[in-house]
Amino acid sequence: MTDGTAFRLGFLTHVEGGRDLAETYRNALELFVAADELGFDSGWVAQHHFGGGEADGLASPWIFLANAAARTQRIHIGTAVTLIPLHHPVQLAQDVGVLDAITGGRVELGVGTGFDRVAYGVYGEDFERRRELTTERFTAVRAALRGEPLDADGNVLKAASPDLADNRSWHAVFSAAGAAHVASEGANLLLNRAAYGYDEPTDVVQRPWAESYLEAWKEPRAARIGLSRLIFAAEDKRTALNHIGDALIDNVRRANAGGQSWGAETLENALFRYHAHYGHPDEVVAQLQAEKVLPLATDLLAQFNPARPGLDASIRALELLATEVAPALGWRPANRRQDAAAA
Numbered sequence: 028m029t030d031g032t033a034f035r036l037g038f039l040t041h042v043e044g045g046r047d048l049a050e051t052y053r054n055a056l057e058l059f060v061a062a063d064e065l066g067f068d069s070g071w072v073a074q075h076h077f078g079g080g081e082a083d084g085l086a087s088p089w090i091f092l093a094n095a096a097a098r099t100q101r102i103h104i105g106t107a108v109t110l111i112p113l114h115h116p117v118q119l120a121q122d123v124g125v126l127d128a129i130t131g132g133r134v135e136l137g138v139g140t141g142f143d144r145v146a147y148g149v150y151g152e153d154f155e156r157r158r159e160l161t162t163e164r165f166t167a168v169r170a171a172l173r174g175e176p177l178d179a180d181g182n183v184l185k186a187a188s189p190d191l192a193d194n195r196s197w198h199a200v201f202s203a204a205g206a207a208h209v210a211s212e213g214a215n216l217l218l219n220r221a222a223y224g225y226d227e228p229t230d231v232v233q234r235p236w237a238e239s240y241l242e243a244w245k246e247p248r249a250a251r252i253g254l255s256r257l258i259f260a261a262e263d264k265r266t267a268l269n270h271i272g273d274a275l276i277d278n279v280r281r282a283n284a285g286g287q288s289w290g291a292e293t294l295e296n297a298l299f300r301y302h303a304h305y306g307h308p309d310e311v312v313a314q315l316q317a318e319k320v321l322p323l324a325t326d327l328l329a330q331f332n333p334a335r336p337g338l339d340a341s342i343r344a345l346e347l348l349a350t351e352v353a354p355a356l357g358w359r360p361a362n363r364r365q366d367a368a369a370a
Contacts, residue, residue, distance in 0.1 A: 033357040033359065034321070034325055034326060034327050034356075035068035035069060035325060035326045035327070035361075036069075036326075036349065036358050037067060037071055037103075037253070037327065037328040038062055038067060038328065038329045038330065038345060039070075039072070039073065039107050039255055039329070040055050040070075040071070040072055040073075040331075041072070041075065041084060041085070041330070041332040042055045042072055042084065043084060043332070043335055044335065052091065054338045055072070055085075056095055057338060057342070058338075058345065059102065059104070060098050061345055061346070062102055063101055063102040065345060066101075066349060066359075066362040066363060067102055067349060067361065068103060069102060069135060069326065069328070070104055070105075071106060071107040071328055072085050072091060073085065073107055073108065073332075074086065074106060074108065074109050074110050074141075075143070076110070076146040076149070077143060088106045088109060089106075089109075089122050092104045092105075092106070093129075096130045096133065101133075101361055101362060102361070103133045103134070104133055104134060104135065105134060105135025105136060105195075105197070106135075106136065106138070107137040107197070107217055107253070107255060108137045108139035108141070108197075109138050109139075110138075110139065110146065111140075111160075111164045111165055111168070112140060112141075112147070112152050112156075112157050112160035113141075113147070114164065116164045116168045116171060117167075117171055117177060117184070120171035120184055121184060121185070123136050123168075123172070124171075124184055124186030124188050127186070127191050128186050128188070132188070132190060134188075134191055135195045136195060136196045137196075137197035137198075137199060137217050137253070138161065138164075138165050138196075138197070138199070139161065139198070139199035140158055140160075140161045141157070161198075162208075162212075165196075165198060165212070166212070168192075168196075169192040169193075169196055170192075171183075171187070172187055172188050173187065173193070174187035174189065193213065193248075194248065195215075196215065197215040197216070197251075197253055198212060198215070198217065199216075199217035199219065201219065201222070202236065203235050203236045203238075203239040204239070205236070206243075207239045207240060210239075210240045210250070211245075213245075215251040215252070215253060216240045216252045216253065217255065218233050218236065218252065218255060218324075219255055220255045220256050220257050220301065220302060220332075221257070221300060221302050223289075224287070229302035230319035230320045231319060233319075233320050234323070237252055237323040237324070238323070240252065241323065250325075252320075252323055252324045252325055252326070253325070253328055254320055254321060254324035255328040255330060256302065256315075256318070257302060257303045257304065257329075257331065257334075258311060258329040258330070258331075258348060259304070259305045259311075259331055259344050260305070260307070260311045260344050260348055260352055261305075261306070261343070261344065263307050264305065264306035264307060264310060268294070270331075270344075271305060271334035272297070272298075272334075274335060275297035275300075275301055275333060276292055276294055277333075278297070278301075278333045279291075279292050279296060279297045279300055304318075308347050308348075308351035308355075311348075312352055315352070316356070321356075327353075329345075329348055
């Protein structure tokens with residue numbers, strides 16, 4: 028909304044499920060198909076290497092997204108985030124560049140540091156240098172995608188994509204200083220669904236971060252801010268809470284057990300910690316209208332995590348978001364916008 032236009036609507040899945048990993052992946056792919064048909068602008072996955080249950084998280088997001096691309100027509104596909112310190116920059120640039128060419132420019136590259144010490148150890152990277160590594164490798168990936176020389180002999184990436192490097196690359200951070208740094212990179216800003224470790228509401232905490240980014244932005248193109256939020260619309264509040272409540276409480280309990288001091292292991296506190304927007308579509312609209320960061324965002328990324336509603340409930344939540352919630356906030360489905368422009 029920073030340029031006066033309606034926001035783009037996306038969804039984010041952490042690709043989590045039960046014991047059957049194949050079923051978990053198939054169900055996640057169905058969400059991309061449904062979102063594409065509903066006119067969502069983008070679909071995103073998060074990268075998680077280790078920890079959790081048997082089917083918790085997605086270690087190889089770009090393989091998954093290649094499958095999602097093959098089953099969809101319009102929707103942009105991306106990562107929020109790829110743990111870039113654990114990737115060789117040239118290899119990552121090649122992978123996303125090839126996929127961007129195959130899809131006709133539908134890739135969104137979101138990167139971040141992550142907090143998984145185990146993964147850093149397995150990959151042989153220094154966890155204490157994670158922010159420095161993120162900056163170095165993000166710079167290298169974008170340079171490769173622009174077609175800049177990779178060595179003294181002038182070799183360049185075969186599948187270069189300058190537009191992906193400059194306009195569709197995102198960096199997730201957790202502070203005002205971090206947001207200003209992203210602006211200095213000329214990259215798009217990703218903000219997480221929750222600001223952990225604060226007693227104030229997430230949107231109150233993150234609003235200055237978004238403002239810092241915009242104040243530091245010097246590029247000629249319009250700045251983009253992707254805002255991730257836990258959003259679950261259902262027929263009524265009770266139904267929504269039946270799908271998301273227990274999982275949120277469980278995560279607060281695990282956070283406390285890990286020494287993070289998230290407070291009372293109650294539904295009320297869990298909803299606050301995850302800055303949840305939930306209930307009947309009219310209730311969700313009202314909650315989002317009061318959201319302090321959304322007026323500065325260009326992209327809204329809805330996610331259910333840490334809840335894990337079943338496939339039918341998830342698709343229904345996406346449907347309500349696309350047909351009732353987002354239109355009430357000024358959004359129009361991508362397929363209708365494109366069809367109108369072509370007419």
